[in-house]
Amino acid sequence: MEKHLLSKSTFIRGSQCLKSLYLNKKRPFLRDRLAPEQLAKFRRGTKLGVVAQNLFPGGVDVRPRSYHQYAKKLLETQEVITSGSHDVIYEAGFQYDRLLVFLDILNKERGNWVGYEVKSALKISDTFLLDAAFQYYVITNTGLALKDFQIIYINKAYKFDGTLKLEELFIKESVLDRILPLQEFIKEKVEEEKATLLLEKSPLIDPGDQCTNPYPCDFIGHCWKKLPKEQWPEISYSGEEFYHFVDDVLKLVSEK
Numbered sequence: 288m289e290k291h292l293l294s295k296s297t298f299i300r301g302s303q304c305l306k307s308l309y310l311n312k313k314r315p316f317l318r319d320r321l322a323p324e325q326l327a328k329f330r331r332g333t334k335l336g337v338v339a340q341n342l343f344p345g346g347v348d349v350r351p352r353s354y355h356q357y358a359k360k361l362l363e364t365q366e367v368i369t370s371g372s373h374d375v376i377y378e379a380g381f382q383y384d385r386l387l388v389f390l391d392i393l394n395k396e397r398g399n400w401v402g403y404e405v406k407s408a409l410k411i412s413d414t415f416l417l418d419a420a421f422q423y424y425v426i427t428n429t430g431l432a433l434k435d436f437q438i439i440y441i442n443k444a445y446k447f448d449g450t451l452k453l454e455e456l457f458i459k460e461s462v463l464d465r466i467l468p469l470q471e472f473i474k475e476k477v478e479e480e481k482a483t484l485l486l487e488k489s490p491l492i493d494p495g496d497q498c499t500n501p502y503p504c505d506f507i508g509h510c511w512k513k514l515p516k517e518q519w520p521e522i523s524y525s526g527e528e529f530y531h532f533v534d535d536v537l538k539l540v541s542e543k
């Protein structure tokens with residue numbers, strides 16, 4: 288199997304800025320050092336994804352432990368689906384047209400597969416929809432039909448009363464009707480991103496609003512270096528209260 292060119296995170300990176308996509312692949316040494324807040328955010332998201340797996344107990348986990356295991360885990364996913372050995376797969380892997388995704392949860396419901404993506408957030412953003420649309424595009428093009436695709440996120444009205452109730456903590460919301468109309472856009476964007484990765488030089492893109500929206504880019508130090516420091520974008524890690532809430536939830540789960 289040919290090595291993938293885009294994953295869901297690099298696809299989203301390219302949607303934010305093609306130059307960031309290019310630099311990430313060809314000049315990774317130019318990346319800024321990851322802020323501790325960013326690192327904590329990634330770890331929190333991964334841990335919350337594992338907690339949400341408990342909404343669908345009894346699944347088989349095919350999460351790759353490193354990129355060396357990608358091919359093996361893709362095969363394992365296919366084996367589980369073909370054999371019917373499990374109705375729930377965590378981190379199910381799919382590759383189509385050199386696009387790679389590992390879906391948080393794949394669940395068989397009344398004979399039909401449904402995809403779930405877990406987000407450490409209080410609402411569904413446009414970027415989450417793009418991410419979901421990309422995953423749907425890859426998975427269904429491998430030949431697996433998905434009856435539905437849902438995003439799982441945190442219920443901000445949830446009140447902890449001594450017992451952790453996952454069904455109340457998380458909200459599951461179908462986004463199928465919002466990602467189906469995006470499929471043609473995904474196809475075009477994929478081609479644009481793949482073409483960018485073939486360029487000899489990085490695309491000429493001036494620093495601007497895209498540098499912090501939707502995520503702080505990790506090439507700010509490189510792209511903004513000719514501009515006075517006062518003009519550099521301010522990076523805020525807002526939502527501290529929410530992060531404390533998630534940290535408390537994760538602590539509760541680890542104590543169970």
Ligand code: SF4
Pocket residue numbers: 303304305306307308310492493494495497498499504505506507510511
């Ligand atoms: S810093 Fe801005 S212009 Fe540079 S790669 Fe990142 S998003 Fe693109």
